[in-house]
Amino acid sequence: MNAIEVKNLRKEFKAYSSRSGLAGAFRDLFTRNYKIIPAVNDINFTVKQGEMVGYIGENGAGKSTTIKMLTGILTPTSGEITVNGMNPHKEREKFVQTIGVVFGQRSQLWWDIAVQESFRLLKKVYKVSDEQYNNHMDHVIKTLDIEPLLDKPVRKLSLGQRMRCELAAALIHNPPLLFLDEPTIGLDVLVKLKIRDFLKEINEKYNTTILLTTHDLSDIEALCERVIMLDEGKVIYDGALKKLKETMDDGKEVQFQFLQNVDLTQVTALTAGMPVKWELNEKEQLFTAYIEDQDELISQLISKVVSAYKIKDIKINETSTEELIRNIYEKGAVEVG
Template sequence: MKSIEAKGLTKEFRMVQSRSGLAGAFRDLFNRQYRTIRAVDEIDLTIEPGEIVGYIGENGAGKSTTIKMLTGILEPTAGHLRVNGYDPHREREKFVRTIGVVFGQRSQLWWDIAVRESFRLLKKLYRVPDDVHECHMNRLVEVLDIGSFLDQPVRKLSLGQRMRCELAAALIHQPRLLFLDEPTIGLDVLVKENIRRFLKQINQEYGTTVLLTTHDLSDIEALCSRVVMLDKGRVIYDGGLKELSVQWGGGQRILLELEEDWPLLPLEEKTRGLSVVWTKEGERRYQVRLTGQESGVSEVLSRLVSHVTVKEIRIEESTTEDIVRRIYREGVHHA
């Protein structure tokens, strides 16, 4: 059974089309005009159990609307959707027992009571047996290091402390699928690293499937082997991070400083047959861009070192942030 299986998933909203001026406002009182906005446009998405998938896109791309459909908050306008084998909207009571949700900007903990009491309430809500709850919570408390503030009210916690408690709360009932929406927003580097390490642990130990939406692409690089990118309600990329780098990143770049100044032509001759592009950057300085997976840095250098003296080498690679920025700037037609 797939964790998420969506085919042609679509969500439309009917919006009032306001007319300008006082006369237009008066007409709107008696004869409203509407327009339809398609926020999510026939998305196909399949996620296997145990995957950690990054779901990214600019503001307004349709990420939040998709998550609300996947978690049962919104009903799709059209398309087929099954999450953990359930229809999220129509089988909501059974379905919610199989998922956990953490929204970075919203809390599922009770603001004015101790964290421990929030956990107890959630235990009863999800009907978790006492023995199972105690063993599992002890593990969560230890790994997330939240024992020192379990008796404090949530409102007195720092943002980093609260987010660790939110993660524990989302995992009290050991869900098969965890939705994370900006889980590290506003956190310092050390807390982010601790949360990422914890998410990797629960994925490995319990096989928990994770769907992560975030604007912090370092989260994606640290956790996800696969990324789904959305633009204007449509999926424009679904694949591995490595493949994303090859498809959009322009490949690795080798920056060379040679002992002597060489014309480009003899250097290009020495790497003939390899998928590389040479550029002269200045006197004795060159850039070699690798444009295909079949050509590696070591192969390029082995062709050169027997003929030229290399004074300095630097290897650069596009970051995920660079790649995503390029995709949205240049457009999907460059894929």
């Protein structure tokens, strides 16, 4: 069974533009210039029950707009959506009982009351029995380590504490489908790891379907075997992350740390004529060369750099997922056989 089915989904917005000058402002009072901008442009995809899917794209690609249509917040301009066997807009009351939603920049908790009071209110909203609540939420609260936070007002929580409570609130009714829109934004590493482990656990225990949008690709790598990539409102790749990396990853990262002061322009000039792209992490003074995965080329690169400068450390890594995806966005749509 498919948890999500999307066919030719489209969402358009009107963007108004003001005319210049006083005369233009006067004319705007009577007639406005505007153009139609497609935020989501005729996309198609399905998500099976129990899948964990990464929905990724640059800012303005249409990720959040898609999530808002899938959750019934926005009405599509055209196309068809079926989520948990229902139309999110026509069966609104029944539908919201079957989903959980976490927006990283918006809260579903009441700001001035204790976290546990918000939980009790949501329990009433979702008509969850005391027995169901206790059996399920005792585990959720313990796993997310939020028991010490329950009697605190939401406004007194740190960002990491609040996000753990937001995630727990979205799971009060134990929904079969969970939408996560930037759930780890601004969080420290330890909180991210705790949230990732928890999401894996509920997916395994309850077969919960998870659609995750994030700019943190380490979240995608840790949780999702499949990714859907969006660019300018269109799907440019839908498939296994592993297959994408195997097909597109034809390069290596060679990282250098020097014992002397070296300028980025110097190493760039040193390897002029070679198919190498350099980046510098100024904080760590780490020079990274991106190069094709050919032993002879890598050997030539290392030989040139070592002969010119004293080396503190060298590491050879596969091209990171972040660099790989950045290259894909620069090139456009992906063809994976």
